[in-house]
Amino acid sequence: MKETTGLWKKAAAIALLAVSLSFGTVYAEDNLKTVYHVYVGDKHIGIVDDKETAEEKVQQNLDEEQAKHEDYDVELLEDVSYVPEKIFSPSHDSKETVRELEESIEVGVSAVELTVDDETAAFLPSEQEAEEAVRSYKEQYVDAEDLKETEARDENEEPEIKDKTIVDVELSKDVEQTEKIIEASDMNDIEEAVEILQNGKNKEKIHKVEDGEVLGEIASQYDLSEDKLLELNEELGEEEPLQIDQEVTVTDTEPLTEVLIKEEGIKKEKIPHETEVVETDDLLKGEKETKQEGKDGEKEVHYYKDKRNDRTTDEGTIEEKELSQPKKEIVLKGTKEIPSKGTGDFEWPAVGGTITSKQGERWGSHHKGIDIAGVSDRTIKAADNGKVIEAEKSGAYGNKVVVDHNNGYETTYAHLKSMDVKVGDTVEKGSSLGVMGTTGRSTGVHLHFEVHKNGSLENPLDHVQQ
Known part of the structure; x- marks a missing residue:
């Protein structure tokens, strides 16, 4: 009986404890x-x-x-x-x-980061503007329409080659895009991004001094001031001479990436004609005559050209097609020697004209030759073969030419406006000595012509007839 009562009391105590715990949990949750x-x-x-x-x-x-x-x-x-x-x-x-x-x-702005070889180039507000920056950089070296046409072409599509066709445009290093949150002050616009891609950022490099270089010249080469150059090289003195191969720290820029352009085109080029010179004794030495006119041919050239930014790195010919053949030019070259000895048979020294004054007494003095004027062509001609022994200005004669015919005869031509020969020239009968004029003591345009034999004056009219 006692044992039963003990079990009952224990069960009651456990039940009371359970109720107490349940009430405590509810109370605790209400106070959290x-x-x-x-x-x-x-x-x-x-x-x-x-x-x-x-x-x-x-x-x-x-x-x-x-x-x-x-x-x-x-x-x-x-x-x-x-x-x-x-x-x-x-x-x-x-x-x-x-x-x-x-x-x-901290608050920032959404941006698209442009990187080249894991190096940050610029930040743009959107993917569209980032792509526009890359496009604008390419357009520094490629026409916008050409670039658009290239990008619209399928990868395996062969372009139609015209006068000039941009076959491909790509960057030497890929420009990658990553979304970032940055401070607003770090944001770039499209123009700034293009400038950075094109010129890169200042980097230190070593310049080796060449013979004769001075600080100012080196600074100018890298667009630096002398003060900045000295700041980069604290060991240098402003007045200290530089040594050959001395290393100087400078800053320089180079493109972060370059635009690679492949161009092809079709152009027409001339095929130069050849010139063949044929010697002939039918012409005097020094004379030339065209026997056959030459003509250039033409060809169609399919060319290629590779460029890196604005530098041509490779170019050549893919195919050539001849459109017309060139025609050879044939030139006859005289080999016949001009005889320096006269024939003794004189030719009229002008192109037509009339005698305005004969040899003899005139105005109280002796007129040594004849005067010829009234011509339409003022060319003065050698009366016979010979050698020029005088061609200069000579007092009252003005510009005067004297020809020794190497047979005892000499002829004189005076008052020339200009002379086509010089001392030592061998002239042929009828060849030009110069142009009729009025130099020296002269009352008008005319030729004064004299004939001498063995040093004695002779009457020209005894030797020449109009």
């Missing part, structure tokens, strides 16, 4: 409060009672920054996260946490 741990990135900022208040403060900052940067999409540089927790007795300061949150968040 949910708070939120606020993180910026991995950094714990504090605890807030109301997550919405914190979120509103973050959004307010975003809106304010968006108003400052209307052209960009504003975002947080680091994510803000909220981790809930239930606690009995909160002891935090929500307002302080919100203040700390406001100071901790």
Whole structure:
């Protein structure tokens, strides 16, 4: 009986304890409060009672920054996260946490980063503008329409080769795009991005001094001031002479990537004609005569040209097609020697004309020759074969030519406007000595002509007839 009563009492105690525990759990849950741990990135900022208040403060900052940067999409540089927790007795300061949150968040703008070989080139506001920057860079060296046509062509499509056709355009190094959140001050526009792709960024390099180089010359070569060059080379003195092969630190730029252009085209070119010279004694030495006119041929050339930016790196011919053959030019070259000895039979020394004054007494003095004027062609001709022994200005005679015919005779030609011969020339009968004029003592355009035999003056009219 005692044993039964003990078991009953134990069961009752356990039941009472269970009821007590159940009541305690309900009471504890009713007194727990949910708070939120606020993180910026991995950094714990504090605890807030109301997550919405914190979120509103973050959004307010975003809106304010968006108003400052209307052209960009504003975002947080680091994510803000909220981790809930239930606690009995909160002891935090929500307002302080919100203040700390406001100071901790950093706002940036959405950008597309252009990189070349993992090196940042520029940041653009959008993928469209990033692609436009790359396109604009290519268009520095390729016509926009040619580039558009090239990009529209299927990869395996053979282009129709015209006068000039851009077959392919690509970059020597790929420009990659990555989405990033950056500070607004780091954003570039399209023009800046093209400038960076084209000229790169300043990098230090070593310049070896060549014979005769001075600081100013080296600075100018790299678009540096002398002060900047000295700043880069603290060991150099402004007045200190440079040594050959001395190493000087400079800054230089080079393209981050280059535009590779393949061009083909069809053009017409001349095929130069040959010239054959045939010697003949039918012509006097020094004389030439065209027997057959030459004519250039023509060919169609399919060419190629490879360029790197604005430099041609390779060019050549793919195929040539002859359109017309060239015609050889044949030139006859005289070999016949001009005899320096006269025939003794004189020719009239002018082209027509009349005698305006004969040899003899005139105006109180003796006129040594005859004067010929009234010609339409003022060419003065050698009366016979001979050698020029005088060709110069001579007092009253003006410009005078004297020809020795090597047979005792000499002839004189005076008052010439200009002379076609010089002393030592061998002349043929009828060849030009010069042009009739009025140099020296003369009353008008005419030729004064004299004949001498063995040093004695003779009457020209005894030897020449018009």
